[in-house]
Amino acid sequence: MSLLIALRRLAHVRLGELSRRTTAVTLSSGARLSGLRSFTVGTQALRSDKVTFHFINRDGEKITVKGSPGDTLLDIVINEDLDFDGFGACEGTLACSTCHLIFDEEVYKKLGRVTDEEMDMLDLAYGLTETSRLGCQICLTKSLEGMVARVPDSVTDIRQSKDESA
Amino acid sequence: MAILNSFTTACLKNIPGNALNKHLFFTLRAFYNSQSRSVLGISEERAISPPIGLERTTVKNLKEMPGPSALANFIEFFWRDGFSRIHEIQLEHSKKYGKIFKSRFGPQLVVSIADRDLVAQVLRSESAAPQRGNMDSWKEYRDLRGRSTGLISAEGEDWLRMRSVLRQLIMRPRDVAVFSDDVNAVVDDLIKRICVLRSQESDGATVLNVNDLYFNYAMEAVAAILYECRLGCLENEVPQETQEYISALHLMFSSFKTTMYAGAIPKWLRTIIPKPWEEFCLSWDGLFKFSLIHVNKRFEEIKTQLERGDEVKGGLLTHMLVTKQMSLEDIYANVTEMLLAGVDTTSFTLSWATYMLALHPHIQQQIFTEVTNTLGPEKVATANDVQHLPLIRGLVKETLRLFPVLPGNGRVTQDDLILGGYFIPKGTQLALCHYSTSLDDENFTEALDFRPDRWLRKDTSDHVDNFGSIPFGYGIRSCIGRRIAELEMHLLLTRLIQKFHIGLSPLTDEVKAKTHGLLCPGAPINLQFIDREIQT
Ligand code: HEM
Numbered sequence A: 001m002s003l004l005i006a007l008r009r010l011a012h013v014r015l016g017e018l019s020r021r022t023t024a025v026t027l028s029s030g031a032r033l034s035g036l037r038s039f040t041v042g043t044q045a046l047r048s049d050k051v052t053f054h055f056i057n058r059d060g061e062k063i064t065v066k067g068s069p070g071d072t073l074l075d076i077v078i079n080e081d082l083d084f085d086g087f088g089a090c091e092g093t094l095a096c097s098t099c100h101l102i103f104d105e106e107v108y109k110k111l112g113r114v115t116d117e118e119m120d121m122l123d124l125a126y127g128l129t130e131t132s133r134l135g136c137q138i139c140l141t142k143s144l145e146g147m148v149a150r151v152p153d154s155v156t157d158i159r160q161s162k163d164e165s166a
Numbered sequence B: 001m002a003i004l005n006s007f008t009t010a011c012l013k014n015i016p017g018n019a020l021n022k023h024l025f026f027t028l029r030a031f032y033n034s035q036s037r038s039v040l041g042i043s044e045e046r047a048i049s050p051p052i053g054l055e056r057t058t059v060k061n062l063k064e065m066p067g068p069s070a071l072a073n074f075i076e077f078f079w080r081d082g083f084s085r086i087h088e089i090q091l092e093h094s095k096k097y098g099k100i101f102k103s104r105f106g107p108q109l110v111v112s113i114a115d116r117d118l119v120a121q122v123l124r125s126e127s128a129a130p131q132r133g134n135m136d137s138w139k140e141y142r143d144l145r146g147r148s149t150g151l152i153s154a155e156g157e158d159w160l161r162m163r164s165v166l167r168q169l170i171m172r173p174r175d176v177a178v179f180s181d182d183v184n185a186v187v188d189d190l191i192k193r194i195c196v197l198r199s200q201e202s203d204g205a206t207v208l209n210v211n212d213l214y215f216n217y218a219m220e221a222v223a224a225i226l227y228e229c230r231l232g233c234l235e236n237e238v239p240q241e242t243q244e245y246i247s248a249l250h251l252m253f254s255s256f257k258t259t260m261y262a263g264a265i266p267k268w269l270r271t272i273i274p275k276p277w278e279e280f281c282l283s284w285d286g287l288f289k290f291s292l293i294h295v296n297k298r299f300e301e302i303k304t305q306l307e308r309g310d311e312v313k314g315g316l317l318t319h320m321l322v323t324k325q326m327s328l329e330d331i332y333a334n335v336t337e338m339l340l341a342g343v344d345t346t347s348f349t350l351s352w353a354t355y356m357l358a359l360h361p362h363i364q365q366q367i368f369t370e371v372t373n374t375l376g377p378e379k380v381a382t383a384n385d386v387q388h389l390p391l392i393r394g395l396v397k398e399t400l401r402l403f404p405v406l407p408g409n410g411r412v413t414q415d416d417l418i419l420g421g422y423f424i425p426k427g428t429q430l431a432l433c434h435y436s437t438s439l440d441d442e443n444f445t446e447a448l449d450f451r452p453d454r455w456l457r458k459d460t461s462d463h464v465d466n467f468g469s470i471p472f473g474y475g476i477r478s479c480i481g482r483r484i485a486e487l488e489m490h491l492l493l494t495r496l497i498q499k500f501h502i503g504l505s506p507l508t509d510e511v512k513a514k515t516h517g518l519l520c521p522g523a524p525i526n527l528q529f530i531d532r533e534i535q536t
């Protein structure tokens, strides 16, 4: 069991890099695979280009990190090795909604369009709010400098409070 | 270094402080009301053991769970051919025994869950590599022939490794959107084929047994994406080679469902009843052969191109062959299993969707209006247009709610769990009763009605708890072909509605669903395709 989790984490780290490369490559017939290896996005950004972002974890602690514009919030959680249990299980492929984040209203408005597919997955997120989004679908931009996202309670925490009130 | 770090923290975190595993601990915490959370927080991973007395009185065990007797179940399934009515039995049993009940199939105990919230609980607390059910017979075949397991049959680390590669290629909507043109080329062929087929009928409008047509469509579309080639399934003169494959595949798909139970027959019985296992192996031989031919063909092409110093261009298969993130055997196994999972599922859903449109002309007209207002009479939709066609998305969701291709799914619990007040030990086979939850009035008002517009949203904050209908599953082991299937269905249905008025042929009686491995139409669906007049 622990081995599997560790493996998943390993895969995470490796795939964080991989996904940045492969998403840049169009896979339609006619795409040029020769371009594959030379492609990197966002990794060479200068220090000064970085955007400061804050997460509030499940214990209410504020964690401050820096990320490059273009990275998704999930990329940052992985790159910075932030320990939010179970976060981002499907590695940003819109299959799980475990990368659920909650924002203040003003921040929420700046986050850009929600796709239908994201909305469908949000429907299945735990503890959904009106200002919820999926972290793997939000790309960091300069306009998000200094913004905060809260990691909602995990499945087990919520299950507890629900049972308590019952 | 970073990798090592996360490796060790992951390991450390999972060293249990006592014999009680973490999951059970967290679920038991629910019954531990008197303790304040902060106290629990301090000693979370360690010292606290569950209050034994409390556990005994609140948590029931499996023996206390209601359900049909083993004998009743045996008669229902083997005598009264329950296998074709699994979806109905699921409904009956959940009405009779409640939202959680147990059944016995020979030595196999199955705990069925017919409740939206309990299904959500199971899927949300999944571990890193969820298991659907026992895949021993699939693995045995692969060992016998020296083949690999694909996503459906692989487990544990093997599964995770392949899933990690494949999901980065075909799970994100934007990665799949680039196949729009390939899929639209197949839609073109399907429209032509409809025109030929209906001209052969006396009314000049009817296409008999539309599922055959959609089967060929789904196969052609999946092949265009997976094999990067066209098979010619929709041509008037289907190439001989492809014709053989299609019949072989038809045979395989149909015999496959019966031989699925081959795995249920114990090995020692095979000498007495050898047929199911033999057919099971033959089916797989055929499926693998088909994939091998196409993968090898592409592989050779790539090799020649490389030898000549040409640039290698291509799609999914090329990418897999060139990047070598998976071995050749892994690629064979995965395209084989994807082809198996991707054809019937899509064609049944298309059959039901067009059948429903024919039964509900008023709704069809509504969707037609949406499509023509958005696209006009001629424009061919691509993936990007689908966001402006909410009723097309609603049509697919509503069809899959009423006719979930997988009426039930499985999970083997990987930790002890408390579900609906019962203690479920690790290793228990669960059946998630999607058919029941989809048709439950508590989850969907007037659940038996066909209403694609129930899925429309007023705005982006308009959310519904829809765990009641998750036709592709949820989470890390959910359908990997979901976005491909959606693309195929959205683009085809949009075009059909744009071009034709779809009506019911007088030759079609009421068609009920039956389970044949998957939920499928119990009788041929014959439909009329009448040209829409183009208004200029
Ligand atoms: C209407 C169409 C389809 C429906 C309703 C459907 C539904 C499902 C469901 C319910 C599962 C089980 C998920 C779980 O256990 O949580 C599944 C698994 C799977 N499906 Fe689909 N599917 C469809 C089309 C496709 C297509 C087109 C492909 C291939 C391109 C495909 C490939 C797979 C594979 C490989 C798995 C196993 C995934 C794994 O275990 O990691 N499916 N599908």
Ligand code: FES
Binding pocket: A074, A087, A088, A089, A090, A091, A092, A093, A094, A095, A096, A097, A098, A099, A121, A134, A135, A136, A137
């Ligand atoms: S990581 Fe799974 S949906 Fe975002």
